[in-house]
Amino acid sequence: MTDTSQPSATAETGYQPTVTAAHAKQIHRWHEDAYQSLREEAGAGQTFDYLGLTLDVPPEVMPITPVSDLLGEAVLAEVKTCDRVLDMGTGSGVNAILAASRATDVVAVDINPRAVEAARHNAARNGVSERVDVRRSDVFSAVDGDFDLIIFDPPFRWFAPRDLLEMAATDANYGTLTTFVRAAGRQLRANGRMLIFFGTSGDIGYLRQLLAEEGFTPEVVATRDVMKDGMRVDYYTYRVTRTA
Structure with a gap:
């Protein structure tokens, strides 16, 4: 019999899961497998060669993944020369550096100090340090x-991270x-827009709910599906x- 009950809400943020308890358990299993593989x-x-860049990624920073290009190619297609760009949760600096191949004013931020160091190093390595x-x-x-x-590539899972590396995957x-x-x-200009990457290996319903509550409309510009344990995961x- 399928468990269709909901996981409990969390008082700290008001987060109310939109996935079933059974799906939440599956996501936990996927995460543990992925986290152990990442650590190994x-x-x-x-070092990664990716969309024309060479990136050095230290062990405490999220590496390039097989679906990273879904956001990276969207960045290259979206950024205009005149744009002021913010890369939130920059990690190794990858999307900030891609943006800086088009625009001259890019801000890249991360809470992980190892990521900040990596992003600065990679911006210099790829010749855009004066732009980022x-x-x-x-x-x-x-x-x-x-x-x-x-630009935001947020952690997909709502669990507490155990180390700096896991901070890129869990929130x-x-x-x-x-x-x-x-x-x-409050950080967007009048006609500003965002690129956000997310997947059904997280609580994508919660993201969509948040966007709707804040008056944002999401449009899918890239998608890919993969199979995990016989289940389809969409990215x-x-x-x-802003909603008109």
């Missing part, structure tokens, strides 16, 4: 001004995601604008 593969660090201002920031805490485009009770969506409208890049 990270080792002393990795890398800062350590807890969501918008060290961000000033407003932006034409905000306790979706505190970061909630804070981001609630505040993003999406959304182009997000």
Whole structure:
């Protein structure tokens, strides 16, 4: 018999899961498998050739994944020369560097100090350090001004992270995601837009709910599905604008 009950809500953020308890357990299993693989593969660090870039990724920073290009290619297609761009949760700096291949004013932020170091290193390695201002920031805490485009590849899971590497994949009770969506409208210019990457290996219903509550409309610009344990997992890049 399928368990169709809901996991409990969390008082800290008001996060109310939109997935069933059975699906939540499946997501936990997927996450544990992926996390152990990440730790094993990270080792002393990795170097990736990706969409024309060369990126050095230390062991405490999220590496490039087989679906990273869904967001990366959308960044290349979306960024305009005149845009002021914010890359939220920049990790190794990948999407900020891609944006800086088009625009001259890019801010990249991450709460992980190892990610900040990696992003600065990779911006220099790829010749765009003068275009990318890398800062350590807890969501918008060290961000000033407003932006034409905000890029966000958030953690998909709502669990508490156990180390710096896991912070890129887990966000306790979706505190970061909630804070981001609630505040993003104040950081966007009048005709600003966002690119947000997410998948059904997280609670995508909660993301859609947050966007709707804050007056945003998501449009799918890229998608891919993969099979995990006989179940289909969908990944999406959304182009997000204010609801008319």
